Amino acid sequence: MEPDVFASLVALDPAGPDTLVAQLYRGIRQAVLDGRLAAGEALPSSRAAAGLLGVGRNTVNAAYDLLLAEGVIEVRPGARPRVAAMTRPAAPADNGPPRLSQRAAKAAVVLRRGLAEGPLAPGSPDPRLFPADAWGRVLRRAARHRQDGAEGYAHFEGLPELRQVLADQLHRHRGLVCAPEDIIVTPGTQASLVLAAAAFADPGEVALVESPGYIGARAAFEAAGLTCRALPVDGTGADPDRADLSDARLIYVTPTTQYPTGVRLPMQRRLGLLSAAQAAGAVIVEDDYDAEFLWEGRGIAALAALPGAGHVVYLGSAAKSLLPGLRLGWLVAPPGSAPALRAIQARLGLAANVHAQAALAEFMASGGYRAHLAAISAAYRDRLALVTGALSDRLGARARLSAPAGGLQIAIDLPELAEDQTLRSRLNAEGFAVGALSDYCLDAPLTGLVVGFGTATEREARRFAEALDRHLGPVEVA
């Protein structure tokens, strides 16, 4: 190769952000890849190249070492480096996106009709209520003092101290009797749902999900290959008598505070559900998403705490009580099934951040967590009153409101409405991130709205009631 040809191949910029070694390596590599340097062609010796380029010989040697390691050049003792023989891809790259799987194509479509973000979004806790200072302290302590193996690949199923304190808290506050070994810590409820689905059902099997109900549960089960059917929900919650449970492998329920209607499942139905599940050999997935901070009254015991509740997977989470961004949830495995769940968890990579786990364990053990729950319960109770008060003042009997004892949203039943999507879109367009009740239904949709109050202010509540009043007129009714 002519010396000036070589020098022209690589444009070195001593003032550039990258090192001269990196620039030289990339320049020669690019020249080989795009064919400007052909196989077998000899490069200058490192001494000659250094002179041509005005750089140190060490720089050239380092770049040549990289090219050698990558197999772009070959070096024989006493000879100049040569460009290695290599076959380039026949055709230029296809720049279109790769073909998606059928499940991905389906998931992408569903996501497009997801929920809006903004004021009155259902299910959103208020990040301003997060105990940031206290959390920052325990978190920093966790980062600085943990050095016992749990920072590595051990305890993928959760830190022992967190599982211990969770077992204690679940016993005291939810009536659950479980060993720390039965608890698995996950990156949140969605991950717990995926884990439970994979552990107890195979593709093509049936999961019953509440309708209306949590959309994420259906999404998780479908991602696991299951077929979802509706478990109808009425004014007292999921009704096992109105669904065929015989072929169900999973039954998803929110008995403490039904999502999104806010009703509490009565004992009669709890017992009926357990009987039916037992007869079918199904596993009940109890999503207790907000049970630790019921802001109305005290908590009744979990479904999983009932006698006869052998085959219930209990799901909890710090998303509502602390922050969704912690990505911290937990499940209690039915007796004997924890080893299999841990094996599936490892395969699916569903583990939570170790420092957040240690921080939660300390926060719970110190009593700080219970004090925090009392504080946010009072705050959410007040915000619920703001929203229901504003709606009652403005709409009176035109809308039936749920009166939830927990959760962060109310359902507004608007049975006269032919469809609620238009109303939802119009309210979204005005900046209110409310949901349409029919979006939460698998079949036989109810019409209405789902309104979050977690971050609601008095002004927002009044403006929303006014907007709803205004829109309810022109919207087509049945």
Add this chain to the structure above:
Amino acid sequence: MEPDVFASLVALDPAGPDTLVAQLYRGIRQAVLDGRLAAGEALPSSRAAAGLLGVGRNTVNAAYDLLLAEGVIEVRPGARPRVAAMTRPAAPADNGPPRLSQRAAKAAVVLRRGLAEGPLAPGSPDPRLFPADAWGRVLRRAARHRQDGAEGYAHFEGLPELRQVLADQLHRHRGLVCAPEDIIVTPGTQASLVLAAAAFADPGEVALVESPGYIGARAAFEAAGLTCRALPVDGTGADPDRADLSDARLIYVTPTTQYPTGVRLPMQRRLGLLSAAQAAGAVIVEDDYDAEFLWEGRGIAALAALPGAGHVVYLGSAAKSLLPGLRLGWLVAPPGSAPALRAIQARLGLAANVHAQAALAEFMASGGYRAHLAAISAAYRDRLALVTGALSDRLGARARLSAPAGGLQIAIDLPELAEDQTLRSRLNAEGFAVGALSDYCLDAPLTGLVVGFGTATEREARRFAEALDRHLGPVEVA
């Protein structure tokens, strides 16, 4: 009911850890559930009950409210509360574990032959090298100052500032050109593998995995329902000419530092792999697990940075450079596929802790991360020298060692050995958590050992070389 019968139903302990309300609620509830209190039976009025039990009337009212909310009792105005009618489950609970899915049963079996924990475990970084003080500071700042919506359900795909700094770092140090929008932050490489598998392949389709190779990749793909076939690895890495790639949907490779052999894939094979994948319409999954802290020389560019590498999913992680317990990984989506990957990610719940993300973003942007990489690279280089030195001194030519430029383990090729499981077991029994090379193979197993050096001390290295020397004698050879 006789008053003394009622009093006998509930044993209240004012000094107990639980409130009197909780004790009373649980006592009555339990009596109803186990049949001591029958449907229709009247309870004492709250005034009478308070007198009988020696507690305040408010306490009884609160407990009655809970029982009412749960549907255990019914209250009519002016009348005494009555036990509600309810059907108990026909049979007592089946206390056996629930039936597992086929995939869970299979996963549980595979896990039992998992790797040991302890000194010389392959793939384990040293937690003592974790920059705990610096991380504690940025983590605390993240916990205290973040309040912009990202703490909630927004940015499930990763914090914008982290994706921006990752895009910058990947461009500068790995040669990748990608937009922050193409990056998805996950709870680690295992989660990234699950995500890539779900996005680009459907159950029953074929994934090629390196053999020997990373066991977790195979586990993730099988959990996603895929069929795994071997992509043979020799002394220069994965050989696309020795496998049928025509029906592959995914091809998993570790081109920078092959896991576990440590070899680097030459350019010729990289180009051949890209051609073959393109012809098959397959997506290459490039696991660049340690590329940010190559402790030998500088990094060559990623496979995903090659021209023609349109359909490569690039995976990175903070597990080796910082701490596995952070559960922090990232992937770069092929052009046009990020929206579908985000949709699948949301369904599978594969999101990372928000404070760890913010901390990493600050650590990277401040330059602290690069300084840390330089420090640990030097430490790991020294530890590799300890282990290879001790082995060479003791075994000489009896064992062929890989000389990796990255990673945290070496492969010891022992081709004379009939099988390596016995040797592995004996070494494990002596406390060395080394792996058998055949465990990393899908078919045509190689025999040898995989030895981690991430935490190795001089004493451990010498003791291990001595133990291996001793065991190589009695072990049956071919």
